[in-house]
Amino acid sequence: MKISECDILILPGLGGSKPGHWQMRWAERMANAAVVEQADWFEPDLDDWVATIDQAARLTLRPVVLVAHSLAVTAVAHAAPLLPENVRGAFLVAPTDVELSPAAPEETRIFGPIPRDPLPFPSMVVASSNDPYVSLDRAVEFATCWGSDFHQAGEAGHINIDSGHGPWPEGLLMFTRLMQRLRA
Template sequence: MNFQSTILITPGLGNSGEQHWQTLWEKQFSDFKRIEQKDWDTPVCSDWTKVIDEVVMQYDPANVILVGHSLACTTIASWAKQYNRKIKGALLVAPSDTEAPTYPAGTTGFTPMTLFRLPFPSIVVTSTNDYYVTLDRATQFADAWGSELVVIGEAGHINVAAGFGEWPAGLEILRRLDNGL
């Protein structure tokens, strides 16, 4: 399975570990590239958005798909509002609700949530029992961002702790963006 787009893996808080689906995808597809943030544990939104923009602009933005997980989804929305780049699309998996009282401390500038129509196609993938976002809030984010919403049932935060390793179903969703929805 080859992809025609430039796929930029965009991890969230703490980066994605060795068994996380983002890392496994990156290992499986040599042309997938990871956006490396300078500070994975105490992120500043303006720093993260700047890094995303610097990396996206190394490629043809019209052929870039960002694959975000958790806090990276919020970052991608903030980046899109600030820089207004026309990329091919974004896969936004398990977006964190940074306004929720249960969201971990240590992040700066990720509130309020950026709620506006993204200037590119996007798909939000969420579960019914994610401890970082309720289904209602994930639905609100998808509506505001103009994203297609895919609810995959009781899948937690769609990470290693929830049993997600290679996640072939996620690759099929990404394939839809790669093919232009």
């Protein structure tokens, strides 16, 4: 599927994505991308986040591809069984291990337990070997359970502004690889 043939829903994690974050840059550069705004970025409510993702997917008439970062990855795993059939894929970057990571913020714990059911659409999990919020082994476990392709991004931290990921051209190449697998 070509990027121009679908709607890209950008799903930031806890606190939202700051200006300059790769998600915000993608949203600015892709005419068919939109950032899904959560009611509360700092005190997240799992049910609200899931409902917001589901509603955003249902409001589009075209195929949808989700681009989730951090806590939003777990929200997608929770939302997946509810999402409409127009959701064709998900690009899942730097999942937060809300179950086992001692660095995961306390307010993220309500997103546990992390679903382990296969996702009903193709997906790719991208994780780094030195992310403070998820070990590489856990990221691989999530990808395996979800039936996702897995890409190890090297020592890339949490793949955000703080780890030096503004434009993140490598991520765009991985996203393009996922898009090539999707049906229109």
